[in-house]
Amino acid sequence: MYRPRVIPVLLLQNNGLVKSVKFKNNTYIGDPLNAVRIYNDLKVDEIVLLDIDATRENRTISIDLVREIGEEANMPFSVGGGIKDIETIQKITSAGAERVILNSFAIENPSFVKQAAENFGSSTICVCIDYKKKWGKEKVYINASKKNTGKDVISTALEMQNAGAGEVIIQSIDRDGSMTGYDLEMIKKASEALTIPVVALGGAGTKEDIENVYKFGYANGLAAGSFFVFKGTHRGVLIQYPEIKNYNFS
Numbered sequence: 001m002y003r004p005r006v007i008p009v010l011l012l013q014n015n016g017l018v019k020s021v022k023f024k025n026n027t028y029i030g031d032p033l034n035a036v037r038i039y040n041d042l043k044v045d046e047i048v049l050l051d052i053d054a055t056r057e058n059r060t061i062s063i064d065l066v067r068e069i070g071e072e073a074n075m076p077f078s079v080g081g082g083i084k085d086i087e088t089i090q091k092i093t094s095a096g097a098e099r100v101i102l103n104s105f106a107i108e109n110p111s112f113v114k115q116a117a118e119n120f121g122s123s124t125i126c127v128c129i130d131y132k133k134k135w136g137k138e139k140v141y142i143n144a145s146k147k148n149t150g151k152d153v154i155s156t157a158l159e160m161q162n163a164g165a166g167e168v169i170i171q172s173i174d175r176d177g178s179m180t181g182y183d184l185e186m187i188k189k190a191s192e193a194l195t196i197p198v199v200a201l202g203g204a205g206t207k208e209d210i211e212n213v214y215k216f217g218y219a220n221g222l223a224a225g226s227f228f229v230f231k232g233t234h235r236g237v238l239i240q241y242p243e244i245k246n247y248n249f250s
Contacts, residue, residue: 154193167221
């Protein structure tokens, strides 16, 4: 039986692992390589690593770090952060990443998505679409939620699909780090509108949240940050990954 991918998302800042709340108030979690080793033991489906300062600092995610992760990881992994040229994608994939995650530059320049897909294939190209509600309407934000593009979430997702992206991540900024559940309505809209895989991100706090976004949101990938690195009401740091057999995806 088909089941969705369950994906821990690791946020990088100064090559350390952090976790944010609504893209702010970052809490240091530890060393990303140590987290990868733990996730190896836990046999995760795949992992996502995002350098959250790369775009703002006008650089890309560290290729050396990507290479170290590639040497350590037993699972497929995707990376993102400041990617805006073909050469960088080549370096990242050569360092071991299965997929790159594009964001700010791609959303402002859909032709780059097309160029990247033509060079590396759609399966290598994922676009992360960050959004939050403004004046009662969900709008796409870039540059770590600093810039409102004014674009609609679904039309942006369709634009990325039409440009050649093989997958999109739909991430709620308002729910980031909240552990209050996914935006099921938005994930369902995206999944129904697109023909490429949709990954849900933002809000998972329980195993039931992850089950629900599959049952009611139809996402192909169920991604989370806080749920996989915090434990209990006091949010103690504990890297975890409930066994897939314990999820109810029927």
